[in-house]
Amino acid sequence: xxNTLVIAGKELQGYFVQPVAYVVLTVFLLLGGWFFxxxxxxxxxxxxxVQMMGNAQTLEQMNLNTRVIDPLLHDLSIVLVIVMPxxxxxxxxxxxxxxxxxxxxxxxxxxxxxxxxxxxxxATFTLIMIALAWIFPLxxxxxxxxxxxxxxxxxxxxxxxxITFVAVGLFTSSLTQNQIIAAISSFGLLxxxxxxxxxxxxxxxxxxxxxxxxSLPEHxxxxxxxxxxxxxxxxxxxxxxxxxxxxxxxxESARWR
Amino acid sequence: MIEVRNLTKAYGxxxxxxxxxxxxxxxxxxxxxxxxxxxKTTTMRIITGYxxxxxxxxxxxxxxxxxxSLEARRLIGYLPENPPLYSxxxxxxxxxxVAKLRGVKRSAVEPALDHVLQVCGLADMAxxxxxxxxxxxxxxxxxxxxxxxxxxxxxLDEPTIGLDPRQIHEIRELIRGLSGQRTIVLSxxxxxxxxxxxxxxxxxxxxxxxxxxxxxxxxxxxxxxxVFLNAIAKEGHLPGASAEETLEEVGAGHASS
Numbered sequence: 448x449x450n451t452l453v454i455a456g457k458e459l460q461g462y463f464v465q466p467v468a469y470v471v472l473t474v475f476l477l478l479g480g481w482f483f484x485x486x487x488x489x490x491x492x493x494x495x496x497v498q499m500m501g502n503a504q505t506l507e508q509m510n511l512n513t514r515v516i517d518p519l520l521h522d523l524s525i526v527l528v529i530v531m532p533x534x535x536x537x538x539x540x541x542x543x544x545x546x547x548x549x550x551x552x553x554x555x556x557x558x559x560x561x562x563x564x565x566x567x568x569x570a571t572f573t574l575i576m577i578a579l580a581w582i583f584p585l586x587x588x589x590x591x592x593x594x595x596x597x598x599x600x601x602x603x604x605x606x607x608x609x610i611t612f613v614a615v616g617l618f619t620s621s622l623t624q625n626q627i628i629a630a631i632s633s634f635g636l637l638x639x640x641x642x643x644x645x646x647x648x649x650x651x652x653x654x655x656x657x658x659x660x661x662s663l664p665e666h667x668x669x670x671x672x673x674x675x676x677x678x679x680x681x682x683x684x685x686x687x688x689x690x691x692x693x694x695x696x697x698x699e700s701a702r703w704r
Numbered sequence: 705m706i707e708v709r710n711l712t713k714a715y716g717x718x719x720x721x722x723x724x725x726x727x728x729x730x731x732x733x734x735x736x737x738x739x740x741x742x743x744k745t746t747t748m749r750i751i752t753g754y755x756x757x758x759x760x761x762x763x764x765x766x767x768x769x770x771x772x773s774l775e776a777r778r779l780i781g782y783l784p785e786n787p788p789l790y791s792x793x794x795x796x797x798x799x800x801x802v803a804k805l806r807g808v809k810r811s812a813v814e815p816a817l818d819h820v821l822q823v824c825g826l827a828d829m830a831x832x833x834x835x836x837x838x839x840x841x842x843x844x845x846x847x848x849x850x851x852x853x854x855x856x857x858x859x860l861d862e863p864t865i866g867l868d869p870r871q872i873h874e875i876r877e878l879i880r881g882l883s884g885q886r887t888i889v890l891s892x893x894x895x896x897x898x899x900x901x902x903x904x905x906x907x908x909x910x911x912x913x914x915x916x917x918x919x920x921x922x923x924x925x926x927x928x929x930x931v932f933l934n935a936i937a938k939e940g941h942l943p944g945a946s947a948e949e950t951l952e953e954v955g956a957g958h959a960s961s
Contacts, residue, residue, distance in 0.1 A: 453804040457793075464792050550788035550849070553752040554805045555778040702756055 450556045454564025455571075458538075462572045467537065471530045472576050475523070482522040483583045486515045511593040512673065519583060520601045520671045524664070527609050528637045534572070535616025536630035538565050539698070543624035558699045562617070566691060569613045577606045597673030604670025607683040608663060612637055614690035621697040637663075640686075705730050705887055706751060706857060710760035713746050713911075720746045722911035723760065728887050728904065730856075733879065735902035735919075736891040739936060743911040744891040745785055748861050751889070752782040764857055765887075778807060781855035783863055787846025791835030795826060795845055798834055799852055806853040820848040823878065839866040847875065851882070858882065860890040864897065876901050895928045909936040 462468040490511070497506050542548040551561055584598045612633075619633040620626075644662035647655035659665055666679040706728040713721040721743040728734040738744050749755045751762050753769045753776065762769045767776040790798055796817060803813045821827050824844045829837065834845060843866060850858060863879065864872045872894075879888065880901045892898060898905055899919065905928070907915040914935040922931060 450805065453801065457801045460797075461790070461792065545788070545791065546784060546786040547788040547790055549749070549754050549782075549784045550802065551805075553754050553777055553780065553782050554802075555774045555807055556805060557774070701754075 448560075450560040451564040451567065454556075454561060455567040458565055458568030459571055462568065467533060468572060471534045472579070475526055475530055475576055476579060476582075478526050479519070479523050479580050479583065482519055483515070483586075486519055490514045511587050511591050512597045515587065516584060516593065516598050516601055517671045520605050521664075521668075523580065523605060524608055524667060527605070527612055528634070528641065531573070531609065531612035532616050532619075532630040532633040532637070535569060535613055535633060536620055536626040538569060538617055539620040540624050540626045540629045544626075552698075552701060558702075559695050562621075562691060562695045562698060566614065566617055566694075569617065570610045573609045573613055574606060577602065577609055580605075594673070600673045600675045601671040603675065604667050604679075607670075607680065608667050611663070611683050611686050611690075614687040614694075615640075618690045618694045618697065621694045705763075705765055706734075706859075706889060707763040708747070708751065708760075709763070711747065711750060711757050711762065712759045713743070713750060713755075714758045720911055721750070721757075721908075724908060724911070724913045725760075726906045726913060726916050728889050730887050731883060731885060732904055733883050733888045733890065733902045735898035735905045736889055736908070737893075737895070737898060737905060737932060738891075738908040740893075742908045744908065745861055747908070748782075748859050748889070748891060749784075752780055752859050753777050754782075754784075778853075779855055779857050781850035781853065781858045783846045783850040783858075783860045785861045787842045788849070789834040789837075789842060789845055791833070793834050794830070795832055795834060795837075796821070796830040798845070799848055802849040803852045806855075808853050816852050816854070820852050823851065824848040825874065840868060840871045843867055843871075844875075847878070856886055858886055858888045858890075860888065862891055862893070864892065864894065872897075895932060899928050907932060907935045 490509075493514070494506070494509060497509065539548070542551060552558075581602065584593065584595075584602070587593045587598075588595070615636050616629070616633040619636065620629040622632070623629050640661065640663045642662075644659045644665060647658040647662075660682070666682045669676055669679055708724060708726050711721055711724050712719065724743075724747065726734075736744055736747070746755075750757050751764075751769065753773050756770060764776040764779050767779070769776045790801075793801070799817050799820060800813055803816050804810075808816050821830055824847050826841070826844055826848060829841055829845075832841075834842070837845065843863070847860070847863060850860065860879070864875050867875060876897065879890065882888065890902075902919055904918050905915065905922075906913060915931065922928070
């Protein structure tokens with residue numbers, strides 16, 4: 448446990464002296480701000496339109512949660528698919544290239560502790576990033592009256608999604624000493640997990656429902672709509688655990704190859 | 705004590721290390737010599753537990769590096785071929801991290817840090833960023849991280865490479881001063897270095913040991929260079945020759961020339 452914290456502490460400090468982490472953070476928040484602005488404009492126009500038509504019933508159904516926060520979180524999830532591989536690509540690949548891998552693997556530390564430490568650090572940084580994106584709901588809360596519970600569920604969803612991305616990126620980074628290869632393969636895997644249910648949209652059957660179950664947006668969308676379902680949380684946690692297990696095996700394999 | 709038993713390492717069909725055995729006693733400095741590509745770095749990586757052997761084993765103070773890996777690794781200080789520095793960390797931060805990673809008690813970290821900074825001549829460099837250090841200082845920081853947990857066994861892969869003559873002299877003095885109760889294995893290309901600081905010499909060529917001898921027992925008047933050149937030249941023709949036989953021929957050759 449102590450070793451895990453030592454590694455996590457050192458890694459987390461590392462994020463704050465690295466340009467890559469700041470670039471990821473900036474891109475995420477700037478694009479988020481742009482989407483937020485665009486969605487608010489659309490929402491505003493829509494309200495004016497509905498008011499002009501004098502349709503009171505439709506007007507009452509318009510709300511900030513479904514018209515702004517839900518689509519915003521979906522937009523942010525796409526941004527995460529693009530920026531998270533950049534954040535995680537160096538985690539193991541850079542150690543291998545710089546030769547510090549030799550230091551880590553010859554230290555009296557278990558492989559699992561190395562993987563856990565690095566995961567905790569990257570997940571913490573990611574959570575800080577997601578927490579900063581609470582600026583958008585806060586603005587809505589100041590000027591409007593959105594439902595806080597629904598927003599909380601949505602943000603829990605995007606946090607779980609982002610941490611899942613971290614675990615997948617950690618795994619691909621452990622496979623190579625080339626950061627580009629790590630980033631591209633993690634990017635590919637994440638996209639695949641996003642579109643894996645596409646051929647299943649129409650059909651039924653066991654295979655199709657499995658593909659549907661594996662699809663990330665499937666579980667994420669329930670949460671952005673405000674429903675916290677245990678099965679979705681279990682799904683994200685399972686993907687994270689599987690990715691971490693594979694990472695541990697991949698790092699450990701250096702010891703028996 | 706380091707005991708290498710019948711160590712073999714094969715990469716596919718290429719055999720890098722072929723059934724070598726040797727022993728470094730406590731308090732001894734063992735010079736590990738051989739031409740480039742002879743298998744020195746591979747052997748040292750196996751001794752430190754970075755990679756596994758194809759067959760054979762290594763005992764560190766009686767602990768097997770494979771079956772008792774964590775306990776054995778705790779006893780080793782290792783300076784790899786390239787000093788394993790994190791280029792974005794400061795020297796003191798880096799050394800603190802390595803100290804904690806190698807299990808130095810929290811309260812003992814600062815004294816250990818001060819000690820190695822002093823011993824390795826890094827006192828003025830403590831606040832510098834590792835990535836901005838010159839080759840000589842990188843090497844010293846590498847040595848400092850190997851020493852920080854005061855290990856009973858030291859494995860140094862070419863510790864004086866890339867240093868200027870004055871620094872080489874200092875590092876040699878430092879290593880000589882370290883011996884005492886420790887077991888030290890160091891590899892080098894500089895033959896006079898071995899005659900100056902080592903007690904024992906092991907020469908390998910093409911993954912086999914061609915000479916293992918106490919330095920004091922080399923025939924008087926024989927230069928180590930002759931011993932080395934003859935040992936690696938003879939190897940191909942006299943695969944069965946024992947170290948003694950090889951030495952006798954070397955001695956005879958030297959006398960007649």
